Amino acid sequence: MSYVADLEDLFDNAPCGYVVTDSHGRILLVNRTLATWLGIEAAAMMGKRFLDLMPVSGRMFYETHFSPMLRMQGFFHEVAIDLIKGDNSRLAALANATQKTEGGETVTKIAIFQATSRRKYERELSDARAELATANASLTETAKLRDEFVAILGHDLRNPIAAIGGGIRVLYREELTPRGREIAKLVEGSVKRMSRLIDDVLDLSKARLGGGLTVVRHAEPNLTHEIEQVVSEIEMGAGRSIARRLDLPGPLFLDSARIMQLISNLLGNAISHGAADQPIEVSANIREGCLEVAVSNGGDPIPNEMLPRLFQPFFRGNDSTGTQGLGLGLHISSEIAKAHGGTLSVSSSAARTTFLLKIPVDNNLHAI
Amino acid sequence: MSVIRRNNVLVRGSGQRTIVFSHGFGCDQAMWRFVSPSFENDFTTVLFDHVGAGRSDLNAYDPHKYSSLTGYADDLVEIGEALGLQNAVFVGHSVSAMIGVLASLKAPALFGDLVLVGPSARYINEEGYHGGFEEDDIDELLASLGDNHMGWSKAMAPAIMGNADRPELAEELTDSFCRTDPDIARRFARVTFTSDNRSDLPHVKARTLVLQCRDDIIASEEVGEYVRDHIPGSKMVLLNATGHCPNLSAPGEVVAAIREFV
Numbered sequence: 001m002s003y004v005a006d007l008e009d010l011f012d013n014a015p016c017g018y019v020v021t022d023s024h025g026r027i028l029l030v031n032r033t034l035a036t037w038l039g040i041e042a043a044a045m046m047g048k049r050f051l052d053l054m055p056v057s058g059r060m061f062y063e064t065h066f067s068p069m070l071r072m073q074g075f076f077h078e079v080a081i082d083l084i085k086g087d088n089s090r091l092a093a094l095a096n097a098t099q100k101t102e103g104g105e106t107v108t109k110i111a112i113f114q115a116t117s118r119r120k121y122e123r124e125l126s127d128a129r130a131e132l133a134t135a136n137a138s139l140t141e142t143a144k145l146r147d148e149f150v151a152i153l154g155h156d157l158r159n160p161i162a163a164i165g166g167g168i169r170v171l172y173r174e175e176l177t178p179r180g181r182e183i184a185k186l187v188e189g190s191v192k193r194m195s196r197l198i199d200d201v202l203d204l205s206k207a208r209l210g211g212g213l214t215v216v217r218h219a220e221p222n223l224t225h226e227i228e229q230v231v232s233e234i235e236m237g238a239g240r241s242i243a244r245r246l247d248l249p250g251p252l253f254l255d256s257a258r259i260m261q262l263i264s265n266l267l268g269n270a271i272s273h274g275a276a277d278q279p280i281e282v283s284a285n286i287r288e289g290c291l292e293v294a295v296s297n298g299g300d301p302i303p304n305e306m307l308p309r310l311f312q313p314f315f316r317g318n319d320s321t322g323t324q325g326l327g328l329g330l331h332i333s334s335e336i337a338k339a340h341g342g343t344l345s346v347s348s349s350a351a352r353t354t355f356l357l358k359i360p361v362d363n364n365l366h367a368i
Numbered sequence: 369m370s371v372i373r374r375n376n377v378l379v380r381g382s383g384q385r386t387i388v389f390s391h392g393f394g395c396d397q398a399m400w401r402f403v404s405p406s407f408e409n410d411f412t413t414v415l416f417d418h419v420g421a422g423r424s425d426l427n428a429y430d431p432h433k434y435s436s437l438t439g440y441a442d443d444l445v446e447i448g449e450a451l452g453l454q455n456a457v458f459v460g461h462s463v464s465a466m467i468g469v470l471a472s473l474k475a476p477a478l479f480g481d482l483v484l485v486g487p488s489a490r491y492i493n494e495e496g497y498h499g500g501f502e503e504d505d506i507d508e509l510l511a512s513l514g515d516n517h518m519g520w521s522k523a524m525a526p527a528i529m530g531n532a533d534r535p536e537l538a539e540e541l542t543d544s545f546c547r548t549d550p551d552i553a554r555r556f557a558r559v560t561f562t563s564d565n566r567s568d569l570p571h572v573k574a575r576t577l578v579l580q581c582r583d584d585i586i587a588s589e590e591v592g593e594y595v596r597d598h599i600p601g602s603k604m605v606l607l608n609a610t611g612h613c614p615n616l617s618a619p620g621e622v623v624a625a626i627r628e629f630v
Contacts, residue, residue, distance in 0.1 A: 023610075023617075024583065024611075025610070049583075051585060056501065056502075056508070057505050057511075057512050060501075060505070060509050060561075060585070061394075061509060061512065061513070063585055063586055063611065063613075064462070064586065064612065065394045067612070067616075068394060068395050068399060068613050068616055071613065071616035071617055072616060080515040082512075106617075119515065122515070123515075
């Protein structure tokens, strides 16, 4: 074959479609490959506008986006277009183009690649993304409804529980047999425990619905006294003593009720998970600009693999005592710490397991 | 957020009278790069990007506000007020022609002259009116917008800025033209191609020139003539240019026609 014949072959039978248009976008040349793909004689395309090969929507996009790009930068790359075949079906294609103006004539060369599978794949991806977004929105909505349901349920359970508690207190004033008194006491304990569980569930659902736990800060003149009281109550309930090292100035600016809730949770855990024959300690002081409260106990250490999940809601360790709650205590405690701008952390070794609350305070001892 | 920053307003040139150039659907103020410099010697030129296009502040894109051309016209009036414009010339391409019409109705003192390049008061055909498109075409356009990877991520925006003096970045710079967030592009396309401003035309008081191309598939001669016939006292110039963007394909002709008119 001669050199010219080689070039003609290269043009006509190239593995891509090839179109050349004039200043008005009319087709000057089109190769055999594209003619074959489209099922339209090359001769029949001569003089037509390149736009005429596209569906109306494609023309609109081409004229408002790609024509300007060609004029401004002289080329475009990887443009997705549809071309209409002789049988009116569509050829999904990708096109690259260059444009040059010489001697008053603006010539545009367009290379066209079949992209049927690719387009299909892209549309599938795009559809899948849209489906995911819809599913995600629906899940979020369901989760919100569930939280609302739990909040309402928890709230509604409070009234009958309060009624049972009230009934027990009335019973105490009645003549009861020793066995009756014992049962009343057990029921009262159960009512208290149930109230705490409901409070935890309400805290969680409120925090999830409201974007975090709310704390109401106020000046607490004597946090030491408050802690003493919580510790004493727990000592009485558990029937064992708790060592304390409390060294706090006053007043501190924080939500003391929430801090007491946190300490009470930590002490409850120390009693139920710690070794009964080893001391439990509570310490509280101001160190390096932080209020620090530590609660520690002896006994088996918390396994390393459990540590990262410890503060997640509904996490319950391998508890053999059977007295465990919903697994919300530590989660709520850490949320209380966060709401004060602080942290709740844990360290656990064969010697001691210690939970440490740190809340930054400023020079006026306000929680920051 | 200042209007100037929001709409990426660029003021150039020196002259008593100001010309405001407003781009249409698909691109940004770069559409005027072959036209506006010709006026800088004797006019003050104002270029800007509609919110959602070019280097406008994407955070200012409020789907509700921009669900009709009125939102865009309000921005144009605000730009005019911020610059203290009076009796200025407005040159609007494509959908911006109607945005200029709405702005001139809202603030009549703002523009003395309107130059509408490839205007259409209504793109969709109706009984007794030829707009050039059927509703199905518009639906198909909206559906196909996702096929092209025109959407540039927000993180890419800084790369577009100020590279003109670094030719090695020319491709990156130029390749950013006409790139818009796909979601915004879809909304703007919907607003553009479903708008109907036919009832606004008779109220236009500004002197008006329609610049019409031949062989324009977006706004045909018939559509341009409709605009001319319904804006009182307006006239139309039929350019030799073909296609929808004479500001790029035949800037000389566009410049000459604007000069002749103002």
